Amino acid sequence: xxxxxxxxxxxxxxxxxxxxxxxxxxxxxxxxxxxxxxxxxxxxxxxxxxxxxxxxxxxxxxxxxxxxxxxxxxxxxxxxxxxxxxxxxxxxxxxxxxxxxxxxxxxxxxxxxxxxxxxxxxxxxxxxxxxxxxxxxxxxxxxxxxxx
Numbered sequence: 783x784x785x786x787x788x789x790x791x792x793x794x795x796x797x798x799x800x801x802x803x804x805x806x807x808x809x810x811x812x813x814x815x816x817x818x819x820x821x822x823x824x825x826x827x828x829x830x831x832x833x834x835x836x837x838x839x840x841x842x843x844x845x846x847x848x849x850x851x852x853x854x855x856x857x858x859x860x861x862x863x864x865x866x867x868x869x870x871x872x873x874x875x876x877x878x879x880x881x882x883x884x885x886x887x888x889x890x891x892x893x894x895x896x897x898x899x900x901x902x903x904x905x906x907x908x909x910x911x912x913x914x915x916x917x918x919x920x921x922x923x924x925x926x927x928x929x930x
Contacts, residue, residue: 831904831922838908839929840869841898847890849883865890867901867923875901876920898929 849863863886865877881889893899907914907921914921 827904827906827910828922830906832924834905835902835924836905836908837900838872838875838903839898839900840867840872840875842867842893842895843870844868844895845890845893847886849886865893867893872901874920875903875923877923877926879922879924893926899926900929901926 844867846866846868847863848866849861861883863878863881863883865881865886867875867877869875877889902924904922904924911921
């Protein structure tokens, strides 16, 4: 009887172990990026924006008071409201901070078409505006004042 015909489990090759580790590390990296982008990232950005603001000077072309209700398949939802401001040089600005369905019309009336205002915007969101646009989000507008 020859020893060459024995069926013994061969030890794993170094290449397979290395490949398995690379797959594991790659999967963990994708998971960390996903959680960071969609889980932790928005909260960090919101916190940064609330303490770091920049002023945008824009002429208002039009103002719309928008309100409605969102709902899901299970019937869970809530009221939402915003003031959408179309400007000449700053594009579309959405004011959500402090806007409720009850006061949306009054907030919109504070802006006059054709006038120029300084809008206080979150600095972090302003820097990644292109990325936010990909997700159909706008940098937050915290407040505004007319240009003197």
